[in-house]
Amino acid sequence: MAPPQGPRAPLEFGGPLGAAALLLLLPATMFHLLLAARSGPARLLSPPASLPGLEALWSPRALLLWLAWLGLQAALYLLPARKVAEGQELKDKSRLRYPINGFQALVLTALLVGLGVSAGLPLAALPEMLLPLAFVATLTAFIFSLFLYMKAQVAPVSALAPGGNSGNPIYDFFLGRELNPRICFFDFKYFCELRPGLIGWVLINLALLVKEAELRGSPSLAMWLVNGFQLLYVGDALWHEEAILTTMDITHDGFGFMLAFGDIAWVPFTYSLQAQFLLRHPQPLGLPMASAICLINAIGYYIFRGANSQKNTFRKNPSDPRVAGLETISTATGRKLLVSGWWGMVRHPNYLGDLIMALAWSLPCGVSHLLPYFYLLYFTALLVHREARDERQCLQKYGLAWQEYCRRVPYRIMPYIY
């Protein structure tokens, strides 16, 4: 049985009190956003006019649909994969193996939904079920995190995450104790991070587009843009699925409530906020403005993809001709740090690209309401906090070499600003 590691790792997110507050605050924020998007005034900062009763939240049909969705995505995960990739080296020097079939899961889901719709499946009914679906997703996240917490009790110490093992049950439940909880080949964190939530997000967007067509004769240009941009983002994540194996979530963070709730509830129900808003608050959008917004999204995507691919290529094989000419700094660990190319511009160019895309996703919703800009505001806070966590870890890992990198590349995310 795994003993608590003791307070060796510094506590994050404000320690046990912060974790307890976030346990309540995150679901409350998600329900607030869902209610605000369907209300007339659509105010981000005012409390909802009335709270929904249990009958609006609980629906056996929503529960069945949700379980069927999780079951379908789990079945697609278990299908033969075009490739099996190895993760980063673990504490015990082993490497886990991961199926690379996320894009295949997206395409097969699209085919199944297409078949379902042509057989009479009422996709336009989904927007009416968002509240009960979000409720069962939240319940699932709580129950699942409890299971993960118990499972970590019997995990070997080498399988535990660097944080999330303080001995305080609330903090550890929130952060997650085990790094890569799995049953046989089924890796829970890897599955949740890319499948039910991300694919669910674009399915909800599509249902909102179909519903808008039903209400107004055709989907609006703004709805097309939001759907197109976010489908590109999700398709890109699944196409480059292997790249997730080097992200902080997989290599450093335990799997607890924060990621479980984030992956399966927060992502589909809050990241679809712009489309939810547009369904009830149509916005006029002319071609010149739409073209400018497409350009902003393209610039953001270009930076995001360029930076992420450059780092992944370099980490996989530093002598790859695409990165071999870039300037680097050597570190005591034997790994090098890029100091030219995208990673010589700022220390997190991928965050900059992601933030520019976030802006492009909100602009089609006009400027009359703050609500559709929630994602941009939340995401800025998340990435600033994430950047600080990553810097701390890199300073610990690379010491003087990291300090030298910070001297050579002084800005974190936005050149000359931050």
Ligand SMILES: NC(=O)C1=CN([C@@H]2O[C@H](COP(=O)(O)OP(=O)(O)OC[C@H]3O[C@@H](n4cnc5c(N)ncnc54)[C@H](OP(=O)(O)O)[C@@H]3O)[C@@H](O)[C@H]2O)C=CC1
């Ligand atoms: N849409 C969403 O909700 C979210 C999206 N994201 C996106 O996920 C993507 C991944 O982000 P994240 O996992 O936070 O972090 P990164 O992909 O930025 O990875 C950070 C790691 O990269 C390595 N690194 C840092 N600097 C250099 C350098 N100069 N040269 C080579 N390697 C370097 C270090 O790890 P090492 O040296 O060990 O390789 C560091 O720990 C980003 O594009 C981000 O925008 C993230 C969170 C939420």
Ligand SMILES: CC(C)=CCC[C@@H](C)[C@H]1CC=C2C3=C(CC[C@@]21C)[C@@]1(C)CC[C@H](O)C(C)(C)[C@@H]1CC3
């Ligand atoms: C507020 C809250 C509940 C926080 C939990 C944070 C999670 C929602 C995010 C942490 C890291 C994420 C990543 C993506 C989605 C959001 C979460 C889970 C990601 C899968 C989105 C698509 C990208 O291309 C990505 C693969 C780089 C990215 C990885 C990190």
